[in-house]
Structures are given as C-alpha cells and as structure tokens.
Amino acid sequence: MTEIRFSGYGGQGIIRCAxxxxxxxxxxxxxxxxxxxxxxPEAR
Structure with missing residues (x-):
C-alpha cells in the first residue's frame, strides 16, 4: 500500500492539487x- 499526503497553507492551491x-x-x-x-484556528 502506498500513501500519498498533500499538505500546505492557505493560498497555495493544495486543495485543488489533492x-x-x-x-x-x-x-x-x-x-x-x-x-x-x-x-x-487561524482560518476565518
């Protein structure tokens, strides 16, 4: 099994990439x- 994780901060397009x-x-x-x-907690 291979696990791939994407992580990042807001504004980097990480959600679209994942x-x-x-x-x-x-x-x-x-x-x-x-x-x-x-x-x-920093998200609004």
Missing part, C-alpha cells in the same frame, strides 16, 4: 482516494 490527484488515481488508476480538509 482533488485533481485523488480523482486521477480513482478514475485512471483504479484506486481509492479520500480527502479530508482540516482548518486550524
């Missing part, structure tokens, strides 16, 4: 993907 990567793996790789967004 979304595109996860969809590509699910559709073309026949794999499963999960996305979980976590916001710290």
């Amino acid at each position: 979304l595109i990567g996860g969809k590509a793996l699910s559709i073309y790789g026949g794999k499963f993907s999960t996305m979980n967004q976590s916001f710290g």
